[in-house]
Amino acid sequence: MTRIDEETLRQIEAELGEDGVWVAPELRDQVPHDVEAQIEAAAAEADTPTYVALVDLDHRDPLTHGDAGELANYIRDDTGRSGVYVGLEPQYGDDPYVLELTSFPDDSGLFYAARVASAEHPDDLGAQALRVLELLKSGDAERLYEQLDPEERYPGGSSGGDDGGLGAGALTGIAVAVLALVAVVVTARRRRARALPAAPTPTGASFTLPTAVLSTVRAAEDRRTEGRAQADVLALGEAIDAAELDPRHSAGLPAWQAALDHYDVARRILDRDHSPADAVGAIVLAGRGRSALAAAVDGRGWEPAPNCYFNPLHEGATTPVLWRDGESGVRVPACERCARAVTGGTEPDDVLDFVADGRPAHYFKLDLGAWSRTGYGALDGDLLGRLLESGRRGRSRRRSAP
Ligand SMILES: [Zn+2]
Numbered sequence: 001m002t003r004i005d006e007e008t009l010r011q012i013e014a015e016l017g018e019d020g021v022w023v024a025p026e027l028r029d030q031v032p033h034d035v036e037a038q039i040e041a042a043a044a045e046a047d048t049p050t051y052v053a054l055v056d057l058d059h060r061d062p063l064t065h066g067d068a069g070e071l072a073n074y075i076r077d078d079t080g081r082s083g084v085y086v087g088l089e090p091q092y093g094d095d096p097y098v099l100e101l102t103s104f105p106d107d108s109g110l111f112y113a114a115r116v117a118s119a120e121h122p123d124d125l126g127a128q129a130l131r132v133l134e135l136l137k138s139g140d141a142e143r144l145y146e147q148l149d150p151e152e153r154y155p156g157g158s159s160g161g162d163d164g165g166l167g168a169g170a171l172t173g174i175a176v177a178v179l180a181l182v183a184v185v186v187t188a189r190r191r192r193a194r195a196l197p198a199a200p201t202p203t204g205a206s207f208t209l210p211t212a213v214l215s216t217v218r219a220a221e222d223r224r225t226e227g228r229a230q231a232d233v234l235a236l237g238e239a240i241d242a243a244e245l246d247p248r249h250s251a252g253l254p255a256w257q258a259a260l261d262h263y264d265v266a267r268r269i270l271d272r273d274h275s276p277a278d279a280v281g282a283i284v285l286a287g288r289g290r291s292a293l294a295a296a297v298d299g300r301g302w303e304p305a306p307n308c309y310f311n312p313l314h315e316g317a318t319t320p321v322l323w324r325d326g327e328s329g330v331r332v333p334a335c336e337r338c339a340r341a342v343t344g345g346t347e348p349d350d351v352l353d354f355v356a357d358g359r360p361a362h363y364f365k366l367d368l369g370a371w372s373r374t375g376y377g378a379l380d381g382d383l384l385g386r387l388l389e390s391g392r393r394g395r396s397r398r399r400s401a402p
Contacts, residue, residue: 001058001090002026004071009063012071013079016051020044024055027125030097035126042133048103049083050136051075052129057090066090072102084110086132088125096122099132112141119152218355222276229279232286233266239293249299256296261384262289277354277368284312284376284383304381308335309364311352312376333378352376 002008002024015022020043023031031039031054043050053075059066063074068087076082082104089098098118101110113135121127135141240263245256266285269278288304295302308314309323309332318333321342338348353360354368364372370386377383 002055003058003061004055004063006063009074009078012053012055013075016053016075016081017079020050021052022054027054027056030054030125031129032126035130039126039129039133042130042137046084046133046137048136049081050086050133051081051083052086052133054086054088054125054129056088059090068100069102072104076104084136086129097125097128099128101132109142110136112145115152116141116144116148119148218360222279225276225279225283229266229270229282229286232283233263233270236263236286236289236293237267239290243293243297245296246299251301252296252299255292255300255302258302259289259293259296262286262292265384265387275354275368277363277366277371280312280352280363281371281376281387288377288383304377304383306333306381307376307378308338309333309375309378310335310338310348311350312378313352314338314350318378332375 004012012022019040021036021040023036039052043052051072053068053071055068055071057064057066057068057071064070068085068089071087072085075085084107085102085104087100087102089100091097096118099114101114103110113132116135117128117131120131135144236259240259245252262285266282266289269282269285274282284307287307291305292302306318308318314335314337316335318335319339320331321334321339322329323332323334323342334342334348338350341348352363354363354366355361356366364375366372369390370383373390374380374383374386380386
């Protein structure tokens with residue numbers, strides 16, 4: 001197994017830039033140089049830019065936690081190279097090799113190619129990688145996948161319960177596709193449960209609370225916020241694991257994905273060094289994840305409900321109010337209590353504050369990255385998107401520092 005440190009990552013990125021393929025030294029027996037040359041040739045002929053990084057990731061790896069998709073995320077973030085990334089799921093014992101395909105933009109259909117190649121060449125990694133590239137080029141993967149025996153479709157994982165009482169022969173093509181999507185999210189869920197990938201803290205290094213200036217009261221409040229964030233995110237993860245999706249209600253799949261994504265980002269924030277502002281953000285993300293999960297279970301679509309701009313921890317429905325901040329006015333969603341204050345011409349009395357330079361300051365007056373820019377999502381429904389953008393910026397900043 002190979003641990004991916006920053007130096008190895010740079011080496012992989014450089015080699016992928018040259019010929020599109022990197023093979024970890026410990027897999028050289030599996031993929032000799034002549035086979036690598038064939039994979040390079042196939043990658044060069046792909047219709048979409050394609051990068052193959054074959055490495056048996058260690059689930060204890062601090063950077064990737066054994067997740068080939070996470071490795072692809074890092075490489076893509078660092079190099080800006082979109083396209084298809086072919087990686088390897090961690091091996092356990094004599095399990096067959098299973099390739100993991102990650103693409104930017106996301107394409108869940110790649111799953112078929114990975115499964116077909118794995119079924120055809122379970123023990124030959126080089127042949128499997130070549131076959132994946134061939135399938136991506138020919139577009140045959142989905143047809144061949146449907147011809148696989150059910151047990152070949154889910155190597156190493158039971159599909160018990162996933163296809164309920166529906167007989168395979170009775171399934172229409174659409175139902176098969178929906179089941180495949182469910183299998184993808186179930187796989188994703190298992191991966192998340194097993195290993196949580198690391199991600200940048202959204203606020204990066206730009207804001208850390210100087211511990212010495214925290215009053216006792218403030219410190220206690222921060223501990224409460226942190227405790228609630230950990231509990232909320234944990235509870236969301238457990239709710240996701242316990243949830244049952246009805247494959248006949250495919251309208252809920254985007255909501256399901258949203259629940260997973262919110263959980264994933266919240267978990268990653270808490271797993272890294274983070275500020276109290278980030279802990280509040282994790283609470284907000286967990287709340288959105290819960291509401292997305294409820295929609296998914298009901299088979300509904302999902303849009304996040306706006307939170308109170310003045311304090312995202314305020315609960316209840318919001319109404320838009322005109323908030324005059326200095327010269328300019330801006331329409332913001334506010335909870336009932338804050339809305340009453342604003343329409344009465346006063347400032348709400350429980351605005352979310354953080355200590356900066358020894359003094360409490362309203363969060364929206366501070367530079368807290370996506371949190372302050374979006375009002376914790378009050379001003380921009382796509383809070384996740386904004387977070388991932390600023391996370392990328394944060395990481396490149398840190399990595400280019402001496
Ligand atoms: Zn409020």
